[in-house]
Amino acid sequence: MDLNFLEQKLNKYENPKGRLSVLFVNKTGINYESFRPSVSNNVQLEIVKLLKETVQYKRNSNLAAVSFNPSGHESDQYSVCNTDYVGNYQEVINLFDESNETEMLVDKISFIVFRLRINEDSEEQKFLYFYRKNHKLKSIRKGFWMRKIDKTFNILENDELVAIDGEIDAVSFNDKLLFFNHISAERIFNLREKFKENALSVLEQVKTGDRINNYEVFKEDCLDNARVVRRLTKIQSDSRIIDLFHSHFDNAPEVAELFDLNISFNKDKTKIIYEDKSQLTDITLLMRDAYYRTVLANRKGMDDFN
Structure with a gap:
C-alpha cells in the first residue's frame, strides 16, 4: 500500500x-x-x-x-x-x-x-x-x-x-x-502503552549489565517520561545497542567528560550513579551511543533522531 x-x-x-x-x-x-x-x-x-x-x-x-x-x-x-x-x-x-x-x-x-x-x-x-x-x-x-x-x-x-x-x-x-x-x-x-512495553524490555537488558546504581528508581523515572520512553523504543529495534553499551562501558567516562554530560560514576568507573531525573536524557543518549565526533573536522555532535 x-x-x-x-x-x-x-x-x-x-x-x-x-x-x-x-x-x-x-x-x-x-x-x-x-x-x-x-x-x-x-x-x-x-x-x-x-x-x-x-x-x-x-x-x-x-x-x-x-x-x-x-x-x-x-x-x-x-x-x-x-x-x-x-x-x-x-x-x-x-x-x-x-x-x-x-x-x-x-x-x-x-x-x-x-x-x-x-x-x-x-x-x-x-x-x-x-x-x-x-x-x-x-x-x-x-x-x-x-x-x-x-x-x-x-x-x-x-x-x-x-x-x-x-x-x-x-x-x-x-x-x-x-x-x-x-x-x-x-x-x-495505544502506541504509548506499546512504547512502554518496548522500553521495559530495554530496561531489563540494562539491568542485566549492572551498570547503573539505584536502577529501580532509574527505571521508574524512565517509564514516567514520554520522550525517554520513545528513545528506549528506538533502542529496542536494535538489540545490539545495549550489548555495545555493556561491552564498551569503559569508554563511558571519557564520553561524559568530552560532552560535559550530567553523569557521575563510582570510584572505579564501572557504574553510573543515578541521582535524579535531570540525568535521564544524558544517560539514555549515552546508552544509545548517540554522541559522536566527526572524522574530517573533529566536530562533536549528538544524534537523537535515527
Whole structure:
C-alpha cells in the first residue's frame, strides 16, 4: 500500500454507493467506545471526494515513505509500519462490529474512522480505513450558528456539529499502516502503552549489565517520561545497542567528560550513579551511543533522531 494505491482505490469508488461507513470513537486512557451513525450517500460522496483530494495533494508533494520512527518523520515523509507494531490494531478495527446503539455526544468523539469497502460484490470483503482525530468546532462566545434552508435561516446547535475536513492522520489496509501525523496516531492507537512495553524490555537488558546504581528508581523515572520512553523504543529495534553499551562501558567516562554530560560514576568507573531525573536524557543518549565526533573536522555532535 502506498499513495498511488490509495488514489487508485478512491478514484475507482469515488461514488461509494453505500460502501463507506463512518465510526465515531471515544477514547479514554486505553479504553474505547464507538458509535456507527447512518450516513447518506451524498455525505459519503463528499467524504470520499475530500479524502481523494488529500491523497492527491500528498502524492503530488512527493512524500517519501520511511519506516516508523517513534521520534516522528520529516515534513516531506510519511511513516510505514506493520499493524502489529501498534499493539491494539485489531481492537480498534473491531469497534465497527462492537459499536453502541446509543448515539454518541459530539463532544465525546475522540477520533473518526472512515471505512471504505474496495472489493467487488462477488469477492471477499476488503476495507481501507482512514483515521482522523476529531477537531471540535470552536464555540462562539455569544450568539449561535445558522443554516439557510429554502431561503429561511434556522439555528444550528453547536453541540450537534461534526467537522469533516478531509485530512488524514493514518490509513490502514491488510497488515500495513501509514502515518501522516504521529501525535494523532499515538492518540488513536495505544502506541504509548506499546512504547512502554518496548522500553521495559530495554530496561531489563540494562539491568542485566549492572551498570547503573539505584536502577529501580532509574527505571521508574524512565517509564514516567514520554520522550525517554520513545528513545528506549528506538533502542529496542536494535538489540545490539545495549550489548555495545555493556561491552564498551569503559569508554563511558571519557564520553561524559568530552560532552560535559550530567553523569557521575563510582570510584572505579564501572557504574553510573543515578541521582535524579535531570540525568535521564544524558544517560539514555549515552546508552544509545548517540554522541559522536566527526572524522574530517573533529566536530562533536549528538544524534537523537535515527
